[in-house]
Amino acid sequence: MTTNSILDLIGNTPTVELQHFSTNPGVRILAKLEGNNPGGSVKDRPVLMMFKDAEERGVLKPGAQLLEATSGNTGIAMAMIAALRGYRFRAVMAESASIERRKVMKMFGTDIILTDAAGGTNLAIKTAQQMLSEDPSWVNLNQFENSANPRSHEETTGPEILRDVPDVTHVVAGMGTGGTLTGLSAFMHRQTPQVKVVGVEPIAGSKIQGLRNMAAYTPGIFSFDNLDVTLRMTEDAPAFGIAREIYRKEGISVGISCGAALWGAMELARTLDSGVIVVIFPDRGDRYASTALFE
Structure with a gap:
């Protein structure tokens, strides 16, 4: 493959079925690897x-x-x-x-x-x-309020998931700006309303980089009403522990928020009779080497 710009390589990220994390024999869990974007993340x-x-x-x-x-x-x-x-x-x-x-x-x-x-x-x-x-001469794109943020997921991430995993029943993602969840919700509810969109919210004061508890500040592009299910973490520890396990059991480089998202997928799987869950892994682990994730 050749291209004239690195930007042409954004999107169309791979999805891989996880072999060691389903908490229910009737439920498959697949991860969409957004760390494969050229900048290393879903952003x-x-x-x-x-x-x-x-x-x-x-x-x-x-x-x-x-x-x-x-x-x-x-x-x-x-x-x-x-x-x-x-x-x-x-x-x-x-x-x-x-x-x-x-x-x-x-x-x-x-x-x-x-x-x-x-x-x-x-x-x-x-x-x-x-x-x-x-100094109003600066331009602020404002990811927290910009409708182009969720629209990117409505136009790219959602269609990719449905193309690659046509039997998907649930999509799980962590809460950050809310752009991923809002865009996926708009797409799935319009195209395949039977697919449920699930958000994972960290605790207040969470140390999980990239995720946020919405109580302190809710981005203008996000509303809980867009979600079918919200799963709330009670501590950060599972995100760190699961992220480390992903390295050792699946051979995938991930960041801390990937562990949080997979925690949500595992919790969700316990409540289902059967299903196919796609969980968004937002980034990769190379930018966390100096953090507690690697301790």
Whole structure:
């Protein structure tokens, strides 16, 4: 395969059946490996669509400066595309974000502003908003409010799942911006309403990078009403433990949020008589080497 742009390789990620994690002999669990995107995560999809949308509307013009709050994966995707398109990009992120993420973004030429770790992504969002109010020349694509975020999953991720796993009964994903779940819900409920969309919500104050408890801040693109089922974690530990098991039992490189999503799929499987669950693995593990996941 040859292509004129790395962006042509975004999407059409593989789906693999997991051999060691179903908690019910009547239920198959398959993982969609979003870490196979060129930027290493599911965020390549919405970021590419947000860039295209902003360029088509004339919001992003040659020489534009971008500012975005991110927990890391969106930042890497933005850094990659901004470098290719010739935009300056400044990311605001909590200092708890892994050093690997920061280094990758800097390699793409990104300026990084770190906020106090205790405030998490919510503080990064507030800081970015303050900076934008002080200097409106910056362009903010705002992944938390941008309709192009869920639309990317409605137009790409959902159709890919149905194409590759036509007998799917449930789709499971973790809650971050809510874009993946909102887009998948819109597609599945329109095309195959019998397919249930299931969200996994971490605890308040969770240390799972990329996921969020919606009580503190609910992104404008997300609503619990879009979900058929919500599974709420009571601690972070299962996400870390399951992610480590995925490495050792399935040979797949994953991030912490993949462990959380698979926890949800396993919990769901226990409640079903039969089914085929597709769980979204949002990223891969190389950007977590300095975190507790690798301890």
